[in-house]
Amino acid sequence: MRPEDLKPEQFSAYPPEARRLALDYLGTFRRLPLSFLPNLLRQVIEFDFKFPVERKTLEKELANLRSLSQHDLQLWFREFTEIKLSESLEKFDWVSAPAQFVEQLSAHLWTTHQMDAFRHAALGYAEKLRAAVTPEPPITPRFGIAVIGQGVDLAPEPLFRKLRPHGAFFSAVNPENGLQHLLDTVAARAGSYPAPYAHWYIDGGEELPHPSGVTCVSYTAMDPVRAAILARIHAETQKKGMGPEALRTLMAQLRPVDLGMASASGPVLDHFQIKLLTEGSGTQIFSTSFVQWAAREALRRAQPLTSLVRFAPRQRQKPMNELLSPSSERVELDPVGSLMDADMGAYYNWINQQRLPGSEKSLFLAWFENQKEAVAISPTLPHGTVSAETIDLRGILSWIT
Amino acid sequence: MTVRSSFRLTNRPDWLCGMSESNPRELARQLAFTRREFLRSAAGVALGSALLHAGPLVFGATPRSKRKVIVITFGGGARDQETFAPEGQDNIPHLMRELIPRSTFFTQVVNHGILGHYVATASLATGVYETINNFASLPPESPTVFEYFRKDLKRPSSDAWVVAPSNGFNRIGESSHRSFGPGSGARVILPKYLLSAATSGRGDYGHLLRDSYETPLYAPELGGNTFELEQMEMILKLSVDDFKAHARTLSSPDELSVYIVRQLMRQLAPSLLWVTMHDIDIAHAGAYSLYIEGIRRTDRLCAELWKVIQSEPEYTGRTTLFILPDFGRDSDEDAGGNGFQHHRTGDVISRTTWMMALGPGIREGVVYDRPVDSIDLVPTLGSMMGFTASLSRGKPITEIL
Numbered sequence: 162m163r164p165e166d167l168k169p170e171q172f173s174a175y176p177p178e179a180r181r182l183a184l185d186y187l188g189t190f191r192r193l194p195l196s197f198l199p200n201l202l203r204q205v206i207e208f209d210f211k212f213p214v215e216r217k218t219l220e221k222e223l224a225n226l227r228s229l230s231q232h233d234l235q236l237w238f239r240e241f242t243e244i245k246l247s248e249s250l251e252k253f254d255w256v257s258a259p260a261q262f263v264e265q266l267s268a269h270l271w272t273t274h275q276m277d278a279f280r281h282a283a284l285g286y287a288e289k290l291r292a293a294v295t296p297e298p299p300i301t302p303r304f305g306i307a308v309i310g311q312g313v314d315l316a317p318e319p320l321f322r323k324l325r326p327h328g329a330f331f332s333a334v335n336p337e338n339g340l341q342h343l344l345d346t347v348a349a350r351a352g353s354y355p356a357p358y359a360h361w362y363i364d365g366g367e368e369l370p371h372p373s374g375v376t377c378v379s380y381t382a383m384d385p386v387r388a389a390i391l392a393r394i395h396a397e398t399q400k401k402g403m404g405p406e407a408l409r410t411l412m413a414q415l416r417p418v419d420l421g422m423a424s425a426s427g428p429v430l431d432h433f434q435i436k437l438l439t440e441g442s443g444t445q446i447f448s449t450s451f452v453q454w455a456a457r458e459a460l461r462r463a464q465p466l467t468s469l470v471r472f473a474p475r476q477r478q479k480p481m482n483e484l485l486s487p488s489s490e491r492v493e494l495d496p497v498g499s500l501m502d503a504d505m506g507a508y509y510n511w512i513n514q515q516r517l518p519g520s521e522k523s524l525f526l527a528w529f530e531n532q533k534e535a536v537a538i539s540p541t542l543p544h545g546t547v548s549a550e551t552i553d554l555r556g557i558l559s560w561i562t
Numbered sequence: 563m564t565v566r567s568s569f570r571l572t573n574r575p576d577w578l579c580g581m582s583e584s585n586p587r588e589l590a591r592q593l594a595f596t597r598r599e600f601l602r603s604a605a606g607v608a609l610g611s612a613l614l615h616a617g618p619l620v621f622g623a624t625p626r627s628k629r630k631v632i633v634i635t636f637g638g639g640a641r642d643q644e645t646f647a648p649e650g651q652d653n654i655p656h657l658m659r660e661l662i663p664r665s666t667f668f669t670q671v672v673n674h675g676i677l678g679h680y681v682a683t684a685s686l687a688t689g690v691y692e693t694i695n696n697f698a699s700l701p702p703e704s705p706t707v708f709e710y711f712r713k714d715l716k717r718p719s720s721d722a723w724v725v726a727p728s729n730g731f732n733r734i735g736e737s738s739h740r741s742f743g744p745g746s747g748a749r750v751i752l753p754k755y756l757l758s759a760a761t762s763g764r765g766d767y768g769h770l771l772r773d774s775y776e777t778p779l780y781a782p783e784l785g786g787n788t789f790e791l792e793q794m795e796m797i798l799k800l801s802v803d804d805f806k807a808h809a810r811t812l813s814s815p816d817e818l819s820v821y822i823v824r825q826l827m828r829q830l831a832p833s834l835l836w837v838t839m840h841d842i843d844i845a846h847a848g849a850y851s852l853y854i855e856g857i858r859r860t861d862r863l864c865a866e867l868w869k870v871i872q873s874e875p876e877y878t879g880r881t882t883l884f885i886l887p888d889f890g891r892d893s894d895e896d897a898g899g900n901g902f903q904h905h906r907t908g909d910v911i912s913r914t915t916w917m918m919a920l921g922p923g924i925r926e927g928v929v930y931d932r933p934v935d936s937i938d939l940v941p942t943l944g945s946m947m948g949f950t951a952s953l954s955r956g957k958p959i960t961e962i963l
Contacts, residue, residue, distance in 0.1 A: 271676040271677075271678075271693075272676065272693040273693075274674070274675075274691070276908045277586075277908060280907070280908055280909075322649065405697045406697070441848075442846055442847065442848060442903060442904070443846065443847035443848035443849065443903075444848070446847065447847055447848060447849050449848070449849060450847060450848030450849060453848060453900075454848065454900070457900060475849065478844070478849070478852055495851075497851075498849065498851035498852065498855075499851070500851075501850055501851035501854065502848075502849050502850045502851050504850075505850035505901075505902075506850070508894075509894070509900070509901055512894055512895075512901075516897055
């Protein structure tokens, strides 16, 4: 089926708000090339479970597409129309299953050596979109906080090497009440700038008490869901003929209710958390991977004003078969390895925050939990500097902000 | 749309400063240039172009028929910042201090194919960008280097071997091409499969039996003929008890592979030996410390194999060693990826890698910046050993011939 043949009834299985949106833009969809449209529909079909910022962004993107003249459309999508698709892709039910289509499209692009051309087309589209739909700056500078090294007294290697050139390194931090100061800062920002999903706290272990205006995700709270997913994976991989593609498709179709998830946090956050485990790699087995991916996805999707991300020790490496098998054995931890993971994770948190609008004013703090080392990044702090002055986290926070 | 705005860092890592992202070819060239500068300062190597007017290479007294070649694929992809960049050189002390000064080094080896480990290794081994399913037990479609070698030079099956990490690599020794029948390629040993059979899944060997990291949720089924335990006893003169006892002293699948390689070299002394390392690919689980650990181990194992070459009478003075990754990993800067964790974006850093060649007749401490294609390896081996890779799409690398 070609986009120009789209009919309203084909969207009947979409969730209510997604269906409304799709029908509103049906005429626009009919004008788009097949190498592009399912990527867009993959966003549309998830509309009911998207964060407010994502919804707004998608609506703006759709409105922009609708506003393009035929001539503009040709300019915007010339490279996409040059991508050659297979007959099987054209016959695929890409309206009902856009994500699966995109997965098959990806395999097709690799095998037909069109991946570079598609990548070029996609980057060009993103560039044009950014010029046409200017992203809104945040109402206050974003503030990302990473806390690493829980359970370690002495780092085996210098920490924050990748972050230090971008900010000030503090080597004599007084750690007293450090975590509480950080939580208080998050709470204060949540109070000053209240908005749904604007302030996040992600913990690799058990979550600490936090105010209700803060969205919280923790590895420990996800334990039962992780166990259910691992059991599901284990059962599926025992089946004959089950391959990685089929398993990935099956995982992508899992819903919170399929995994016994009954949280009070609402369908949007439930959906987000399930995706962390079904789409993330390593998130099912390593808490450090879970936290890094959760922070990345929260920043990418919800674009929070505040994020406090606390890494915790992950389990020690074991054979993948054992890691993926549900087990009641006591988990052996690897705090030092986790510190290295988290050090890189903190750097990635900062990078991901810098990808968002308003990055020139963004603030960032990374701290070695209960220890003396921290790095702070702010427009007001000189880059690549070191301070050996004794200071507590409250003092650093006042310098940053 | 899934493609997000490109990353805007106000401060880029020092080693990337000045690189343009707009032109992938230019970025690859600058990447190569930067690698050369790192090597020149750290390992004291010379630029290859300075030697253009030097005399022809002298291959010594070894006739072609006695020449041996060992190819090591460097562990599943590693990036510059964890290897050849200043901040990464601590991870590869053996390459930096022992091997690079003895080698001709190519700074810009570009893989234009599919960035999956099995299919990319198959492409390296055929000299054609293969498009087979990365996760299926399928042979390469184009003739392999092993088939060319054996047919043209009339070599027995004992003269070409592959030692590979995962079940998925069992078909890599010979192609499905009609010009070459079954049994005309290399024998493939899967050390993990052997150990698993030897221990019947019992005992403390789990750390050596880690599966493919690219699809941690799924272990590929074994296809094709398998090298079994009885053959190990007969051909490698290695009893099951000795194998198990030695395996207990090892810490990773690649160490197990190197142990088997040493046995092969001692017992059969094959002229063409291909070793695929894989420990580094644990990066897919998202744990940075385990990725670094994999790089450090692979660095050590490469040096160990070089020492074995120097000490084994059948190999010393007549063996050329090639070391190259099958491809890189995603850059931190590509918003479509998640940094070191995967190799999915197809960005320049994930496609551009390096190669070193060492041995008699190879100039020592020389660096070449010009682009070399991944598929150039097979015709180069052909020219070196005296066979014609007639269906390869690559070109011989003249600088080492």
